[in-house]
Amino acid sequence: MGKINDDLLDPEIVQNPSPYYKVLREEHPCYWNERWRGWVLSRYEDVYGALHSTDMLADRITPFFRHRLSAEEQRRFALTYEVLHSFVVFLDPPRHTHLRRIFSRAFTPKAVSTMRGVVEGYVQEFFANWDGRDVVDLNKDFAYPFPANVIASIIGAPREDVHRFHGWADGLTNLLLAGVGEDQRMDRAQDALVEFKAYLKGLYDERLKQPRDDMMSWLMEVEQNDPTLTEDDVLHSCILLLNAGHETTQDLICNTLTTLLELPDQMDLLRENPQHMKTGIEEGLRFNGPLKGTMRIAGKDMEIAGSRVREGDRLLLLMGAANRDPAKFENPEQFDVTRNPNPHLSFSHGLHFCLGAPLARMEMEIAFNELLRRFPKMHLLSEVKWDPRILGRSIEAPINIALQ
Amino acid sequence: METKRFRARVNPDLCVGSTMCILEMPDAFRMRADGHAEFVGDALDPDTVRDVAELCPVSAIELINED
Numbered sequence: 001m002g003k004i005n006d007d008l009l010d011p012e013i014v015q016n017p018s019p020y021y022k023v024l025r026e027e028h029p030c031y032w033n034e035r036w037r038g039w040v041l042s043r044y045e046d047v048y049g050a051l052h053s054t055d056m057l058a059d060r061i062t063p064f065f066r067h068r069l070s071a072e073e074q075r076r077f078a079l080t081y082e083v084l085h086s087f088v089v090f091l092d093p094p095r096h097t098h099l100r101r102i103f104s105r106a107f108t109p110k111a112v113s114t115m116r117g118v119v120e121g122y123v124q125e126f127f128a129n130w131d132g133r134d135v136v137d138l139n140k141d142f143a144y145p146f147p148a149n150v151i152a153s154i155i156g157a158p159r160e161d162v163h164r165f166h167g168w169a170d171g172l173t174n175l176l177l178a179g180v181g182e183d184q185r186m187d188r189a190q191d192a193l194v195e196f197k198a199y200l201k202g203l204y205d206e207r208l209k210q211p212r213d214d215m216m217s218w219l220m221e222v223e224q225n226d227p228t229l230t231e232d233d234v235l236h237s238c239i240l241l242l243n244a245g246h247e248t249t250q251d252l253i254c255n256t257l258t259t260l261l262e263l264p265d266q267m268d269l270l271r272e273n274p275q276h277m278k279t280g281i282e283e284g285l286r287f288n289g290p291l292k293g294t295m296r297i298a299g300k301d302m303e304i305a306g307s308r309v310r311e312g313d314r315l316l317l318l319m320g321a322a323n324r325d326p327a328k329f330e331n332p333e334q335f336d337v338t339r340n341p342n343p344h345l346s347f348s349h350g351l352h353f354c355l356g357a358p359l360a361r362m363e364m365e366i367a368f369n370e371l372l373r374r375f376p377k378m379h380l381l382s383e384v385k386w387d388p389r390i391l392g393r394s395i396e397a398p399i400n401i402a403l404q
Numbered sequence: 405m406e407t408k409r410f411r412a413r414v415n416p417d418l419c420v421g422s423t424m425c426i427l428e429m430p431d432a433f434r435m436r437a438d439g440h441a442e443f444v445g446d447a448l449d450p451d452t453v454r455d456v457a458e459l460c461p462v463s464a465i466e467l468i469n470e471d
């Protein structure tokens with residue numbers, strides 16, 4: 001068994017993680033990464049098992065604040081803790097169950113189908129602006145603003161304000177990507193949170209006087225009828241939705257379109273057979289999903305693939321590696337828009353299965369049908385360079401595409 | 405008027421184990437060891453089955469006519 005590279009940001013691994021994933025799966029399925037200070041799981045069976053296990057905790061915020069910050073920092077960043085710790089994605093039952101049941105009603109496939117008009121409107125508007133242009137930046141001219149506008153409209157934020165979210169969201173994302181308490185980053189993230197929350201509180205107060213037909217008003221109505229919910233729960237949940245619904249969808253658009261542009265046979269197959277669009281999008285999720293991994297904390301001592309994992313240890317669950325496990329997928333290194341079934345783990349699985357999946361799927365389908373129909377001559381001008389991130393799979397901007 | 409009774413079926417290729425159906429109807433759905441839910445209840449009226457099917461995030465619950 002060769003020595004394993006502990007640097008998850010090694011440029012070679014970032015550009016093409018597949019060979020690294022293969023070694024992990026075959027030789028070190030439950031691997032202690034000393035540099036990341038946690039276990040790394042890579043086989044489909046183990047990642048799936050961890051996502052479904054009640055012994056795996058999703059609250060990685062409390063251990064982070066308790067063990068990695070000093071008492072002074074804990075006081076200084078109390079607000080950040082409070083906000084993050086109220087997000088469903090970082091909660092465990094029973095609180096998770098309670099919030100998730102409320103939220104899930106707003107995002108069922110049927111509820112999401114009522115948002116179709118909003119999504120179609122934005123798609124038409126963005127691509128009308130592409131007409132007649134020779135070159136566009138996929139990221140700046142579509143993938144970045146489109147999901148932000150959609151989620152802001154759904155929550156009920158005025159469109160003129162959407163650009164302000166970008167700065168706040170970036171502050172928070174930097175914190176998440178830094179992963180560790182680098183003081184200045186934490187300060188900036190907390191400043192962003194304070195501003196973001198104050199802004200949302202303004203929308204909240206407007207709706208107290210005059211409810212509207214939007215998600216914030218709906219959440220407020222639920223809050224009024226549920227004594228366990230507070231104003232903060234509503235505001236923090238809107239922050240979570242704005243963030244969760246934004247960058248992930250942006251990355252899925254960029255990752256899937258560049259993959260298709262690099263594989264003209266697959267692109268032609270999809271353009272000539274739009275009935276494969278649904279399976280094509282699932283294959284985009286499997287092949288280069290926006291999150292390579294997610295994190296859990298072991299809730300008790302356990303054995304995984306022959307290794308002894310202790311209570312309190314952290315684990316990195318590599319969905320990206322599981323999605324290319326030959327034990328689960330035939331020809332896993334091949335991108336096939338007709339692959340079906342396609343039980344990829346890119347939206348997670350189990351209790352925390354992505355709440356926004358029906359919305360993300362609808363956004364992708366509407367956008368890609370229109371893209372392929374309107375711009376049959378699209379081709380890539382830039383080289384695809386992946387951004388060095390531990391969890392995210394994201395392409396560096398710009399992504400220049402010739403339309404003619 | 406005759407009222408038809410229905411059963412539900414969980415399509416294991418689609419189910420992601422979100423547990424929503426089990427939370428909603430703990431007597432009718434159960435989690436299997438493989439992480440997929442299954443229907444274990446008695447026949448139901450179609451509206452009840454449709455309501456729970458709508459809560460499933462991946463539309464994995466199908467309505468099956470008893471007859």
Ligand code: HEM
Nearest residue numbers: 088089244245248249252290294347348352354355356360
């Ligand atoms: C392609 C786009 C997206 C991808 C790949 C994605 C991926 C994920 C993943 C992997 C998780 C689970 C994390 C974990 O298990 O630790 C998750 C959770 C979540 N996602 Fe998404 N997401 C996407 C879009 C969206 C959208 C559009 C929304 C909102 C409108 C959203 C809202 C959420 C929420 C609220 C959770 C937390 C659910 C819970 O913990 O119960 N996501 N997402």
Ligand code: HEM
Nearest residue numbers: 060064089172175176179180239240243244293294295391
């Ligand atoms: C406003 C939104 C969010 C903020 C501010 C935020 C912030 C954070 C913070 C502070 C951490 C801890 C970093 C560490 O453990 O060192 C973290 C970890 C993580 N978050 Fe989020 N988060 C947000 C939304 C989400 C959503 C919606 C998802 C899922 C789709 C997600 C997925 C993750 C994952 C997978 C980790 C593990 C990170 C690691 O390995 O260090 N986050 N996040």
Ligand code: SF4
Nearest residue numbers: 419420422423425460
């Ligand atoms: S609600 Fe749907 S995805 Fe969730 S456990 Fe039930 S059948 Fe499976």
